[in-house]
Amino acid sequence: MSLACVLVGCLQCVSNVCQWKYRGPECGYVGNAYFNTNNQPVTTLAQDACGKQLSSCELRFEQQYRTGSVTAGSNILTLTQASSFSAGDPVTGFGLPTGTTVSSVSGALVTLSQNAFASTGLVTTGTIQGNYTQIVVSSAAGITPGMAVVGNYLPANCQVVAVSGTTVTLSSTVDLTQFFSVVGSAGGTVYGASVYFAQGTSLTVGSFIASSLLPLNRYTQIANVRSVTQKGVSGRNTFVTRNTVADLTQNTGINNQTATWTFYVFAGIPSATYTFFATDQSYTFRANANLPFGSFPGVGQYTV
Numbered sequence: 001m002s003l004a005c006v007l008v009g010c011l012q013c014v015s016n017v018c019q020w021k022y023r024g025p026e027c028g029y030v031g032n033a034y035f036n037t038n039n040q041p042v043t044t045l046a047q048d049a050c051g052k053q054l055s056s057c058e059l060r061f062e063q064q065y066r067t068g069s070v071t072a073g074s075n076i077l078t079l080t081q082a083s084s085f086s087a088g089d090p091v092t093g094f095g096l097p098t099g100t101t102v103s104s105v106s107g108a109l110v111t112l113s114q115n116a117f118a119s120t121g122l123v124t125t126g127t128i129q130g131n132y133t134q135i136v137v138s139s140a141a142g143i144t145p146g147m148a149v150v151g152n153y154l155p156a157n158c159q160v161v162a163v164s165g166t167t168v169t170l171s172s173t174v175d176l177t178q179f180f181s182v183v184g185s186a187g188g189t190v191y192g193a194s195v196y197f198a199q200g201t202s203l204t205v206g207s208f209i210a211s212s213l214l215p216l217n218r219y220t221q222i223a224n225v226r227s228v229t230q231k232g233v234s235g236r237n238t239f240v241t242r243n244t245v246a247d248l249t250q251n252t253g254i255n256n257q258t259a260t261w262t263f264y265v266f267a268g269i270p271s272a273t274y275t276f277f278a279t280d281q282s283y284t285f286r287a288n289a290n291l292p293f294g295s296f297p298g299v300g301q302y303t304v
Contacts, residue, residue, distance in 0.1 A: 018057060020292075022050040028292055029060050031086030033105065041084035063286045068110075069120035070095045072142030075103070077110040077283060085110065085285050093283030094120060095144070102285070118144040121277040128153060128269050129167075132174040135274060140166045143276050151274035153178050160276065177216045180208060180264040189258045190214075193251040199227070199242040203263070211259040214252050221249045222263075 020026040027050075034048035035041055039059055042048060050056050068079040072095065085091075089102040091110070095118035103111040119142030126137035137143070140163050147160045155172045162169040183204075188197040190213060197203070203225045210216035224247040231240050 018050070018052045018054075022052075026292070031060060031089070033060065033084035033086040033089075035059055035084060041082055057291055061286070061289055061291045063284055063289050066283050066285065067281050068093070068108075068283050069281060070116035070118070071122075072117060072119045073115050075112040075115045077112055077116075079108040079110060079283075082107045083110070089286050091283055091285050092287055094118065094278040094280055095142075096283075118142050118147070118278075119276075120281055121275070123273060123275050125271055126151075126168070126274050127271045128174050130269075132176055133170050133172075135168045135170065137166050137168055137274065140168060143168060146279070147276045148279050149274055149276050152272040153269075154274070175217070176219065179267055179269050180216065181267040183207065183263050183265050185260055185262045187258060188246070188261050189256060190252055190254050192253070192255060193248050195246045195248065195261060196228070196243040197246065197261075199244055201244045203244060203246050204265075206265075208264040208266070209246065209248065209261055210264065211261045213254050213257055213259045216262075216264065218250070220252070222246045223249045 018027075023029050029050075032045075033041070034043065034045060035050075035056070036047060037049045037051040037056075039051055039053075039056055050060075064083070064085070066079045066081065066083055068077050070077050070093075077091070077093075077096075083105065085102045085105050087102055087104060091100055091102055091112065095116040096112070097114045097117060099114070101113045103113050105111070122142050124137045124139055124143075126135040128135055135149075143160060143163050145160050145162055149158050149160055149168070149170065153174055154170070155174065157172070159171040160168055161171050184202060186197050186201045188195040188201070190196075190211075195209070203222055205222050205225055207222050208216065209220055209222055210218070214220055226245050226247065228243045228245050229240060230243075231238065233239075
């Protein structure tokens with residue numbers, strides 16, 4: 001307790017100390033959250049005593065913040081520390097419906113007036129979809145927009161933007177190239193939408209193709225494979241060139257440049273484990289509450 005006493009004749013000035021009777025008409029505290037004079041939670045009214053400090057008043061009346069977790073469909077809020085709040089105190093935070101209040105408190109477990117509609121953190125299996133912005137999970141119960149999500153194949157800082165049934169839409173697009181497997185490579189020269197390889201090079205329609213000239217994330221595929229025979233003259237010599245040509249699904253915009261080309265197939269997207277969690281796990285009790293202030297702050301009542 002902080003006391004500042006000044007004797008002036010027979011008058012004593014006391015600051016920072018409440019002079020009101022605890023739980024009296026001026027104080028007005030009628031809650032069933034009990035604390036001792038050291039502001040520690042106690043379990044019975046018989047142990048309840050006000051420390052007469054501003055902090056004692058804040059503990060009983062002012063809004064309080066705690067870190068905790070909830071599970072969808074449950075009315076239990078688990079705090080990271082034992083706390084004491086009164087039945088009827090409003091509580092807001094992630095996963096809680098509007099109008100939720102405290103029903104009872106036991107240590108760090110707060111029983112709420114309503115069930116949570118989302119879970120602070122949960123782990124579930126799922127599979128990324130072909131549009132690479134959605135995951136179909138085994139169960140979306142407890143997942144809500146705004147939650148962060150981490151797991152295999154996902155980019156950093158990924159969040160949930162929508163949930164429909166068991167389909168979760170993500171804030172970021174998954175990199176498709178993670179799901180490609182290499183099936184071969186060969187040197188070739190590109191001319192716009194075609195790449196010329198040595199005769200007999202093994203090419204498959206539908207394979208993805210990439211090189212230092214054309215990144216894999218362009219998702220260019222082989223649309224057609226054909227053989228080309230060309231005759232030419234060099235000095236007095238006539239020569240014949242035979243090539244296997246890959247016609248591509250898009251024009252590369254590159255002409256007469258040679259590179260090593262790698263061929264890929266789509267290997268499929270495996271199921272994986274994903275963790276969804278709330279980025280803000282703080283809960284506010286008695287939001288917008290006002291202190292009665294007692295006879296502080298400042299100089300208290302004068303007594304003779």
